Amino acid sequence: MASILRQLGVQACWQATVASGDGPVLTETNRAETTLKRFWKTVGIEEKNNALSVTLDKRPLKTPSGNPLSLPKSRVLAATLVASEWDNQETQLKQHSLPLTSLTARAIDAFHEEATRAEVRAQLLKYLETDTICFHSDGPPGVVKLQQEHWEPLLNWVQQTFDVEVETTNALLRVRHAPATVQKFDEILATFDPWQMAAMERATYASKSFIIGLAVVMQHLDVEKAAQAAHVEVNSQIEKWGEVEDSHDVDYQNIRQQLGSAACLLVTL
DSSP states (O other): OHHHHHHHTOOOOOOOOOOOOSSOOSOHHHHHHHHOBOOOSOEEEEEETTEEEEEETTEEOBOTTSOBOEEEGGGHHHHHHHHHHHHTOOSBOOGGGOHHHHHHHHHHHHTTSHHHHHHHHHHHHHGGGGOGGGBOOOOOHHHHHHHHHHTHHHHHHHHHHHTOOOOOBSSSSOOOOOHHHHHHHHHHHHTOOHHHHHHHHHHHHHHTOHHHHHHHHTTSSOHHHHHHHHTHHHHHHHHHHOOOTTTHHHHHHHHHHHHHHHHHHHOOO
16 A cells, blocks of 8 residues: 555545444444544555455444445545554544545545436535625725636536526525426536535535635636635735734635545546
């Protein structure tokens, strides 16, 4: 495993909440969450049945629901980052430092079931009504400039790429998009595999924007550009009033951790 980590030159540093299911079974992830202590000595990656599994002391890691935490061989980066997350735990388990683990578990435990997929699609589509980049301000000039820089190209992309009309407003009321637009986005989500669905869910919730989430999943935006688009209003406040310690700096890192985990889950090699 060490050679794989050195080859890729990456470490897991994204923040997320560990996924949990109803009535969790006894698994390594649940055991670790309960004791909050490191009980394993070695971490490895095992290739079996054309899949990659992370192992703790040569025992396959499982999701909170008891499913094997296995990824396709094409997602070697995600598997390596999951292994790195567990290998980087010291004596005390830090739940916030297992974002790829939680995201992978979410994809495996939830998004192979059509009922869950449909429910999450409906929740994600609701974000269109309050999508961050659909609410524009007339001032001050700083925020208008950032909106033009980060939001307008993104709105043009989504409308041209998917042949939809996306409404914007400068009021505080919810945006009402055409039914055809909502239906088109629903059809797009229905084509996503479990990995894309998990990434879309996290990216949308982190950015408070369906469109930013979609751009991340479709690999139109990298993590930094997506984070900048999500924090237009915050960045305009920082430009005017300065950064608030332990607030803006934490938010800066957090959104990149959230979006970064989503983006890395989708990388295929």
